[in-house]
Amino acid sequence: MPELPEVETVKLGLNQLVIGKKVASVNFNWSKSFPNAPEDVRQFLVGAQLLAVRRRAKVLIIELDSKYSLLIHLKMTGQLVFVGTQTRFGAGHPNDSLIGQLPDTSTRVTFTFTDGSFLYFNDQRKFGWVRLVPTAEIPNIDFFKKVGPEPLAADFTVAAFHQRLLRRPGSGIKAVLLDQTVIAGVGNIYADESLWAAKIHPITLVRSLSASQTKTLFIALRDVLELSIAKGDSSDKNYVDAQGKKGSYSSFAKVFRREGQPCERHPDTMIIKLRVAGRGTHICPQCQKVVI
């Protein structure tokens, strides 16, 4: 679902919308979506002020003034949608149309702020979660200890990319791109898009990638991620940003969900869909030849 660009877009939106707000109450209707004990919620979340929203890999980190932070993973169908009040925003504000629309059947957690505004965590499939953890302990959480580098970090180089990939030399490149311990934040859409852009077949073994293919893939991956963020996110079905708006990246996708349509580089060749690393995978069979 939401991958790095979507989570980044939600982060940017929340930073505009919720910083400084104070939590008045929290409701949740599915305990796996928010597994913390109610007494921790009362003690460290209710009454706390939101200081900052950060992102690491696909995880959102909302820092509170209680020395605790909320960690949020949207997984496949999660959304974080802010809804203000009519009086606060006035007619014509993008959130006006959402007033009265939420909560709905997919709402798992509702945060109510002291000014009367809301933040809803919606998640149709219930895979996502919200967790309250001591801010100082975040670096000690298993996931954060194991997760790979941020692909858009200024100090992430081709050499670093190559070195990370070589942790799994005998695996297909798509499986490795999806491995969060190798590189953070890449999911199914951007794996397919970057491999198409670099003209690499997804089952190509890492060890058989040439230096120039690795460099091309590195550039392609950063380009698709940056383009998607620039388009104000991305994707598809369930994804919406912090204001409940859908993204537009799917109209820029070259292969993802475009099976049966012509490849932009080979108008006579149709994009096909296969299964690689257990995931639906889209390629141009003309650009992306199998080379093991």
Next chain:
DNA sequence: CACTTGACCTGTCCGC
């Protein structure tokens, strides 16, 4: 050990 598969959930879409 390295890699693949199944489980977690609900909704939608496709074919009969």
Next chain:
DNA sequence: TGCGGACAGGTCAAGT
């Protein structure tokens, strides 16, 4: 229409 099955952007645990 109704029903069964496959499938959906992620990640872990369990299996081979």
